[in-house]
Amino acid sequence: MPQRLKEVDVVCVGMGFAGSILAKELAASGLKVVGLERGKDRHSVPDFQSPQIHDELKYSVRKAFMQDVHKEAMTFRNTHNEVALPMRQWEGFLPGTGLGGCGVHWNGQAWRYQAADFIYKTHIEQRYGKKILDPDLRIQDWGVTYAELEPYYDKFEYLIGAGGKAGNLNGKIQPGGNPLESPRSREYPNPPMKEQYAGALFRKAALELGYHPFIQPSANMTRPYTNTEGIALNPCVYCGFCERYGCEQFAKASPQTVILPKLREYSNFELRTGAHVLKINLDSTGKKATGVSYMDEQGREFEQPASLVLCTAFILNNIRMLLLSGIGKPYDPLTEKGSVGRNYAYQTQSYVPVFFDEDIHLNSYMAAGASGTVIDDFSVDNFDHSGLGFIGGCYIMSGSTGARPIEFHPTPPGTPRWGSRWKEAVRKHYNHTAIFNLSGTSTAARQNYADLDPTYRDAWGLPALRITYDFPENDVRMSKYVTNKASEIAHRMGAKTVVNEPRVRPYSTTTYQSTHNTGGAVMGNDPATSVVNRYLQSWDVSNVFVVGASAYPQNSSYNPTVTLGALIYWTADAIKNHYLKNPGPLA
Amino acid sequence: MSNESHPNSRRNFLKSGLIAISTAALPATTVAAAAAPTPSPNPQPTRFLNEPERHFLESAVDRLIPPDGRWPGATEAGVVNYIDLQMGGAWGKGDLIYRHGPFRKGSWTQGYQLEYTPAELFRRSISAINASFSSQGTTFSQLSPTEKDAYLAQLERGDFDLDGVPSDVFFNFLWKHTQEGFFADPMYGGNKDKVAWKMLGFPGAYTDFYELVDKHGMEFHRVPVGIKDGGMHMHAMANSRKD
Numbered sequence: 001m002p003q004r005l006k007e008v009d010v011v012c013v014g015m016g017f018a019g020s021i022l023a024k025e026l027a028a029s030g031l032k033v034v035g036l037e038r039g040k041d042r043h044s045v046p047d048f049q050s051p052q053i054h055d056e057l058k059y060s061v062r063k064a065f066m067q068d069v070h071k072e073a074m075t076f077r078n079t080h081n082e083v084a085l086p087m088r089q090w091e092g093f094l095p096g097t098g099l100g101g102c103g104v105h106w107n108g109q110a111w112r113y114q115a116a117d118f119i120y121k122t123h124i125e126q127r128y129g130k131k132i133l134d135p136d137l138r139i140q141d142w143g144v145t146y147a148e149l150e151p152y153y154d155k156f157e158y159l160i161g162a163g164g165k166a167g168n169l170n171g172k173i174q175p176g177g178n179p180l181e182s183p184r185s186r187e188y189p190n191p192p193m194k195e196q197y198a199g200a201l202f203r204k205a206a207l208e209l210g211y212h213p214f215i216q217p218s219a220n221m222t223r224p225y226t227n228t229e230g231i232a233l234n235p236c237v238y239c240g241f242c243e244r245y246g247c248e249q250f251a252k253a254s255p256q257t258v259i260l261p262k263l264r265e266y267s268n269f270e271l272r273t274g275a276h277v278l279k280i281n282l283d284s285t286g287k288k289a290t291g292v293s294y295m296d297e298q299g300r301e302f303e304q305p306a307s308l309v310l311c312t313a314f315i316l317n318n319i320r321m322l323l324l325s326g327i328g329k330p331y332d333p334l335t336e337k338g339s340v341g342r343n344y345a346y347q348t349q350s351y352v353p354v355f356f357d358e359d360i361h362l363n364s365y366m367a368a369g370a371s372g373t374v375i376d377d378f379s380v381d382n383f384d385h386s387g388l389g390f391i392g393g394c395y396i397m398s399g400s401t402g403a404r405p406i407e408f409h410p411t412p413p414g415t416p417r418w419g420s421r422w423k424e425a426v427r428k429h430y431n432h433t434a435i436f437n438l439s440g441t442s443t444a445a446r447q448n449y450a451d452l453d454p455t456y457r458d459a460w461g462l463p464a465l466r467i468t469y470d471f472p473e474n475d476v477r478m479s480k481y482v483t484n485k486a487s488e489i490a491h492r493m494g495a496k497t498v499v500n501e502p503r504v505r506p507y508s509t510t511t512y513q514s515t516h517n518t519g520g521a522v523m524g525n526d527p528a529t530s531v532v533n534r535y536l537q538s539w540d541v542s543n544v545f546v547v548g549a550s551a552y553p554q555n556s557s558y559n560p561t562v563t564l565g566a567l568i569y570w571t572a573d574a575i576k577n578h579y580l581k582n583p584g585p586l587a
Numbered sequence: 588m589s590n591e592s593h594p595n596s597r598r599n600f601l602k603s604g605l606i607a608i609s610t611a612a613l614p615a616t617t618v619a620a621a622a623a624p625t626p627s628p629n630p631q632p633t634r635f636l637n638e639p640e641r642h643f644l645e646s647a648v649d650r651l652i653p654p655d656g657r658w659p660g661a662t663e664a665g666v667v668n669y670i671d672l673q674m675g676g677a678w679g680k681g682d683l684i685y686r687h688g689p690f691r692k693g694s695w696t697q698g699y700q701l702e703y704t705p706a707e708l709f710r711r712s713i714s715a716i717n718a719s720f721s722s723q724g725t726t727f728s729q730l731s732p733t734e735k736d737a738y739l740a741q742l743e744r745g746d747f748d749l750d751g752v753p754s755d756v757f758f759n760f761l762w763k764h765t766q767e768g769f770f771a772d773p774m775y776g777g778n779k780d781k782v783a784w785k786m787l788g789f790p791g792a793y794t795d796f797y798e799l800v801d802k803h804g805m806e807f808h809r810v811p812v813g814i815k816d817g818g819m820h821m822h823a824m825a826n827s828r829k830d
Contacts, residue, residue, distance in 0.1 A: 050792070050794050051792040051794070051812075051814045051816075052814060054772075054791075054792035054794075054814060055772060055814060056770075056771060056772070057767060057771040057772065057775055061767060061771075062678060062683055063683075069683070069684060069685050070681075070682055070683060070684060070685060070686070072685075073685035073687075076696075076697055077697070078694065078696055082694065083691065083693070084697075085691065085693040085697045085698075085700055086685050086687070087685070087697075087698060088684045088685040088686070088698060088699050088700070089683070089684045089685070089698070089699065091698060194800050194801040195801060196800060196801070196803075197803040197804055200803055235797065236797075237794065237795040237796065237797045238795070238796040238797055238799075238800040239793070239794050239795060239796065240796070248794070360804065361804050361805065361806050361807070363796075363799070363800075363805070363807055365789055365790060365796075366796035366799055366800040366807075367796075367800070368800075371800070403789065404789075405770040405783065405784065405787055405789050406766060406767055406770040406771055409766075409770070409787070417743070417762070418650075418651045418652070418739075418762060419650065419651065419653065419736065420653050420655060422652075423652055423653065423655065423658070424655070426786075426787070427658070427786050427787065430787040430788065430789070431787070431788050455689065456687060457687065506694075506696050507696065508695065508696035508698075509696060509697065509698055510695070510696065510697075510698045
């Protein structure tokens with residue numbers, strides 16, 4: 001029999017950015033809050049310290065900070081007609097685990113989405129008409145506008161000490177920033193990062209071609225910073241071990257460096273690590289959550305009653321938690337009935353490896369997770385798509401996040417895969433090759449979704465999440481177009497060899513592309529096509545909020561974390577200012 | 588990970604014995620499996636390879652990354668030693684991958700779907716290769732370099748079934764581990780004397796490039812630093828001493 005614990009006001013399922021910030025906001029309101037984290041309690045000291053943290057094999061290759069796939073895998077197939085099989089190791093994307101979640105191992109690329117993103121369907125149809133959309137696409141509006149979220153973007157950026165240069169302050173274009181961004185109400189809290197050589201070369205070529213280069217916004221500190229919670233962070237030292245690693249310097253914004261020290265001051269907050277949540281419990285009506293069931297590391301089962309359940313896990317685990325708990329109706333791709341798992345999307349990445357002569361020393365190992373010089377000219381709907389036959393776009397970035405050699409040793413086309421000539425090519429090109437990263441929109445489509453796998457189970461005996469995904473043709477055409485634009489810039493930089501690698505089908509989980517999974521529990525104003533309302537509150541069970549990139553109806557060109565940060569504070573305000581005063585549906 | 592690496596030490600034997608006892612005390616359900624402590628990605632390594640396996644690998648990896656006039660090949664760099672330790676550890680045992688069936692052949696986009704642990708995959712494949720050569724009264728290592736390369740290319744193409752392992756799966760696996768051993772921190776048993784890092788000009792576990800990242804085009808030459816070279820905070824300055 002599970003042991004029934006004393007009831008609390010709020011339980012958070014997952015203690016990454018979403019769980020940590022919501023727990024702090026609600027603990028500060030006087031509520032009794034319990035944070036459940038399946039992974040380990042971990043801290044900048046000692047867990048992320050040098051030199052052991054600079055271990056590429058352990059963290060990048062063996063994925064020490066990721067969900068324990070030995071116990072808990074997900075299954076995958078490209079299409080509905082195939083049999084999904086388990087991803088037996090993490091390669092294509094990296095769900096984190098442990099205190100701080102993915103907020104520990106992210107790169108810190110700190111982008112806002114655009115005003116058009118939040119009203120994507122309305123915007124696209126108004127500008128181009130409905131005919132621009134392929135029949136399989138299912139884009140929709142978010143139910144919240146950029147203007148509504150702007151104060152919350154601002155709040156999150158000042159929490160994480162974002163570094164950058166405003167390009168649009170209250171509608172006025174600013175020199176040095178991104179002139180294509182949506183208006184921000186004030187300057188970034190910190191200045192931009194230092195520019196790498198590959199970025200400087202890119203900047204010059206992009207300017208010559210009439211584009212608008214700027215330095216990528218960053219959550220790696222660019223100077224000493226004391227954040228809005230009174231927590232001090234140090235400047236980033238460009239060690240080149242950021243994504244997949246924890247930060248030894250207290251320089252990368254993570255729950256550990258920006259919020260957890262404050263949260264743990266509240267005696268009405270309790271953290272329990274090693275607490276693996278099995279499901280959200282519902283009462284007999286199925287419309288009210290009574291708390292959660294979880295198992296600790298000794299295999300003991302507990303029931304934690306709570307008035308309010310916040311589902312704050314990685315996006316895929318948010319979807320799975322709803323499905324395991326019977327909250328909402330699972331999506332059926334044939335009838336398009338049901339909404340849980342609907343509009344699962346990703347990030348359409350592509351690359352342009354740029355090979356220079358041996359006298360160009362790029363020193364790409366001198367890097368931060370968010371270092372990079374970017375143009376935004378081909379993102380989302382920043383360019384006229386009339387007659388192009390697709391919607392969406394990519395930002396184009398030159399710069400490196402590190403040059404760790406197991407994973408980074410590029411060779412130009414025509415090099416054998418192994419042997420003497422391979423070795424010679426690796427030696428020759430290691431320090432003289434830049435790789436442009438194109439981060440692109442992922443358009444939600446009817447055939448792409450997530451549900452529970454009928455066959456494979458986790459170590460607790462529960463069904464694995466099943467992902468059915470392939471790139472919609474729209475996104476393949478988009479990637480081809482923008483990747484060609486990027487190649488033009490590369491040629492302008494005087495490169496010896498430029499490789500054009502647009503994203504092509506089929507989607508494969510065997511090589512890393514992006515961890516930016518989105519959707520599956522999307523927000524919106526229509527319960528038929530969304531799982532949560534505009535306040536990220538479940539339509540079906542009003543005392544459950546599902547806070548994550550699971551709420552994005554489709555994905556933008558940009559990295560998703562800062563938009564999630566804005567939604568976290570937006571949700572916190574909705575709970576504090578409206579829900580707590582009158583618990584029940586907010587929309 | 589601790590600084591020690593005493594394969595099969597009595598202490599480790601006792602430690603694993605304790606884990607076995609405490610696990611046995613739990614109900615024999617999936618729950619008990621779930622509750623078992625997560626294996627560290629890098630527990631104290633044990634040796635795995637037998638002599639015929641080692642013999643094959645020493646010949647094979649040195650064709651994948653051969654020595655040249657200046658830089659050693661994979662064998663001299665310790666790649667076989669690396670593979671030995673990895674296969675004897677948590678990775679080789681399959682503790683870091685999902686191992687529940689049913690096992691079925693999928694599309695390439697679904698990744699590895701064989702039932703074998705990494706160590707089993709190595710053992711099964713190399714045994715089949717060695718058996719095939721010994722039935723002809725020879726060994727892989729006795730082939731000329733050109734013949735070795737031709738055979739490896741056949742493996743790479745998937746020309747053979749290696750006792751249930753498609754030879755391209757084995758080849759890709761071998762190549763992956765060869766690169767890991769060559770480029771990983773030397774504490775894992777390969778990249779001896781940081782030769783791979785010296786060849787590339789990768790400085791290793793340095794901590795701080797704040798002063799250098801925007802000195803565009805500078806040539807940076809330092810003897811690379813490994814994780815076990817000391818716990819000092821390593822700042823790289825433009826005018827810092829040469830090691």
